[in-house]
Amino acid sequence: QRRLASSPEAIAESLRRRRERLEGRLRELELLQRGAAAAPIMPPTTPALDAEDVEDLEDAPDNEVEAAEEEIFDQATAARTIAELKAEIETLKRLEALALTVRRSGDDTKWRQLANLLSEIFTPAATANERAEEAAPYHTGTVEPPKSSPSQKLVIFTEHRDTLNYLRQRMSTLLGQPEAIVCIHGGMGREERIKSQESFRHDPDVKVLLATDAAGEGINLQRAHLMVNYDLPWNPNRLEQRFGRIHRIGQTEVCHLWNLVEGRIQA
Missing domain, CATH: 3.40.50.300 (P-loop containing nucleotide triphosphate hydrolases)
Structure with a gap:
């Protein structure tokens, strides 16, 4: 939400990085699947932040905040199977294409x-x-x-x-x-x-x-x-x-x- 309100560049780059990370995760899971009879089941990964964590981030230097945001952004997914992860990546591709269209239009x-x-x-x-x-x-x-x-x-x-x-x-x-x-x-x-x-x-x-x-x-x-x-x-x-x-x-x-x-x- 903060990046969406910041600039077209920020949201486009955030979506690109997230897609690339999830694609890397997908490749790892597909390698694991080759040695298993069934598709791997992934626990949902949405890192929890308590009030103290949020307060620490608010007081941290901006480079630490960005690193923490990217780590959380990387981990957060509700996908439980490879099929669900692929569907999420396709959704990200569509959102990324939309963000790039907005960025190229120059209408900001x-x-x-x-x-x-x-x-x-x-x-x-x-x-x-x-x-x-x-x-x-x-x-x-x-x-x-x-x-x-x-x-x-x-x-x-x-x-x-x-x-x-x-x-x-x-x-x-x-x-x-x-x-x-x-x-x-x-x-x-x-x-x-x-x-x-x-x-x-x-x-x-x-x-x-x-x-x-x-x-x-x-x-x-x-x-x-x-x-x-x-x-x-x-x-x-x-x-x-x-x-x-x-x-x-x-x-x-x-x-x-x-x-x-x-x-x-x-x-």
């Missing part, structure tokens, strides 16, 4: 809202490579909105690395400057993270930091005063931790945060 309302927001932040001239549809106002309330400027810096958080890669590709096309975007995620080594952080803080050509919650852990990003949560974590404490990367002592600008939620951009 959530992305369009972010593209509109980028146009407002960096000025339309900075995003002339792609015309945003249905330009939406992103400012509500009494706080003065940030002035459009190509020199501003923006942090965008996402829960999933597949979505991070998807956004990087689309934003590179939108801005026309792949070098204007740097990333930080849990799969990067410490030196790589520091390099991305320093580029974002000191290189005037770097405009956007795309990050999973690995960037929300002990990193000072107050060079920026603009932040977008492309998708929201289940743990609300994570939202505070993210915003705390830019809203720090010594910050001289008014900080702005946008949460992209269904039906609106919440500012």
Whole structure:
């Protein structure tokens, strides 16, 4: 459900990985069947998580959360026989084909809202490579909105690395400057993270930091005063931790945060 709400890329990649894992499992069972008279009976495998397990995952680094999610996703199946497992794989193939069709269509309302927001932040001239549809106002309330400027810096958080890669590709096309975007995620080594952080803080050509919650852990990003949560974590404490990367002592600008939620951009 979280990946489905994140991006077309995230759900397509999740379905592909699950199908490939179940196909590997099917091959193993078919090898076992060759030495048996009857088809193997598999106990249903749906890993149980108690409240303590969920709490531990909410507090874990994003790379550990993704690894745990993938392990659970791999194990969970109600198939009891090889025939049932084959039927499940066929269903996954149909869902994967549908997800790929959506991804190839480029019709992503959530992305369009972010593209509109980028146009407002960096000025339309900075995003002339792609015309945003249905330009939406992103400012509500009494706080003065940030002035459009190509020199501003923006942090965008996402829960999933597949979505991070998807956004990087689309934003590179939108801005026309792949070098204007740097990333930080849990799969990067410490030196790589520091390099991305320093580029974002000191290189005037770097405009956007795309990050999973690995960037929300002990990193000072107050060079920026603009932040977008492309998708929201289940743990609300994570939202505070993210915003705390830019809203720090010594910050001289008014900080702005946008949460992209269904039906609106919440500012």
